[in-house]
Structure formats: structure tokens, C-alpha cells
Amino acid sequence: MNRDRRNFIGQVLFGGSALIMSPTTLLTQKTSRSEPYSQKLIKEFVVAGHNNLDKVKTMLADYPNLLNCTWDWGGGDFEMAIGGAGHVGNKEIANHLIGVGARVNLFVLTMLGKTNIVKPMLEEYPNLIYAKGPHGFTMLHHAKQGGDAALELYEYLQSKGLTKTKVSLTG
Numbered sequence: 001m002n003r004d005r006r007n008f009i010g011q012v013l014f015g016g017s018a019l020i021m022s023p024t025t026l027l028t029q030k031t032s033r034s035e036p037y038s039q040k041l042i043k044e045f046v047v048a049g050h051n052n053l054d055k056v057k058t059m060l061a062d063y064p065n066l067l068n069c070t071w072d073w074g075g076g077d078f079e080m081a082i083g084g085a086g087h088v089g090n091k092e093i094a095n096h097l098i099g100v101g102a103r104v105n106l107f108v109l110t111m112l113g114k115t116n117i118v119k120p121m122l123e124e125y126p127n128l129i130y131a132k133g134p135h136g137f138t139m140l141h142h143a144k145q146g147g148d149a150a151l152e153l154y155e156y157l158q159s160k161g162l163t164k165t166k167v168s169l170t171g
Contacts, residue, residue, distance in 0.1 A: 037069060046071040049081025050088050053096060056081060060100065068103050077169050079134040086111045087137045089145030107133040110157075111142040113149030119156060129162050132169060141165035 041059075045066045048055040059066055070078045085093035086108035094108050106128065109117050118139075122129055129139065140162045143154035 037063060037066065039071075042066065042069045043071045045069060046079055046081050046084055049090075049093055049097070050084035051090055051093070053090075053093050056093060056096065067097065067101060073135070075169055077135055082108055083134040086142055087134055087145065089142075089147065091146075091149070105133075106131070107137070107139060107142045110139045110153050111146040111150060113143075113146050113151075113153060115152050115156070118153055122156075122160070126160070129157065129160050130167075132167055136167045136169045138162060138164055138167060 041063065045056070045059050045063075046069070048059060066081075068080060070080050072078050080103070082094055082097045082102045082104065084090075085097065086105070089111055091112060094112060098104050098108075106118060106121060132138065133142065140154065140157045143150040143157055144165060146153070
């Protein structure tokens with residue numbers, strides 16, 4: 001008899017069906033999970049997130065859970081499609097991904113010029129100003145990529161002492 005605690009807990013928490021099933025059914029029932037997406041597919045989506053909105057939309061239509069998949073470029077350099085849009089300044093793709101539920105981050109919000117969100121976060125956690133985004137790009141880089149919409153944040157980051165647009169991922 002195969003006992004699967006995760007399935008039992010999932011059934012209790014997400015549907016209550018476990019409460020009306022026999023113990024034998026509970027201990028032998030398996031929930032189906034799809035296979036993980038291929039690394040090639042994830043990389044293709046992350047790359048498209050930099051500059052190809054049509055491909056992003058098509059891929060999400062076929063594979064909706066790509067939305068928050070992360071590609072590992074190596075050496076701790078992880079990136080999601082929204083991160084690619086952020087560091088190249090692609091507001092259209094970033095806003096589309098946010099609109100369909102992507103996990104937004106401070107770097108993308110900086111590029112989008114969301115001063116009312118970014119400044120209070122940095123005031124509360126001042127050392128985040130030195131955080132490294134994908135490929136080592138800093139928030140200053142993202143503000144620069146945001147152009148006029150992020151000019152206030154660009155100046156704010158400089159006033160706080162951030163001068164580099166890229167830092168080493170290893171140090």
C-alpha cells in the first residue's frame with residue numbers, strides 16, 4: 001500500500017474530498033502532475049521576454065505556467081521573462097506579463113518608473129539599493145532603461161549613492 005502524505009494533505013486542504021473517502025482510497029490515490037517543462041522551452045520563453053511580445057503571448061497560450069519559470073544562465077544568474085523585459089526596458093512586455101499575473105520585482109518596477117512603490121521599499125530596506133538583478137544589472141541600470149518614466153528613480157538612486165549600472169555576480 002503506497003501512502004502519500006502530500007496527496008492526503010492536498011485533498012484535505014483543497015477540496016475536502018479526503019474527509020468522505022475510505023482510508024484505502026486515500027492511501028492509494030495519486031494526483032496527476034504534468035512533467036516539468038523542458039529547459040529548451042523555458043530558455044526560449046525567457047529569451048522571448050526580452051523583445052518578442054507576439055512570441056510571449058503565443059507561448060503563454062500554449063504553456064500558461066511558463067509565466068514564472070526561471071532560466072539559469074549559470075553561476076547564479078537566474079532570469080524570468082519579466083526580468084528580461086525589465087533590463088532591456090521593454091515596458092510593453094513587462095506590462096503584459098504583469099497583467100497576466102507574473103511575479104513582479106523591484107527591478108522591473110524601477111524600469112517602469114513606479115516611484116510610489118520603489119521608494120518606500122528602499123526606505124524600509126535601504127540595502128536593497130545594492131541588489132543584483134539578472135546578469136548583475138542594478139536598479140540604476142533599470143531606471144536608465146525606463147527613460148523619462150523612471151527619471152525620478154534614476155536621480156533618487158544616484159542620490160542614495162548608487163553609481164554602478166552593472167555589478168559582478170560573483171562578488
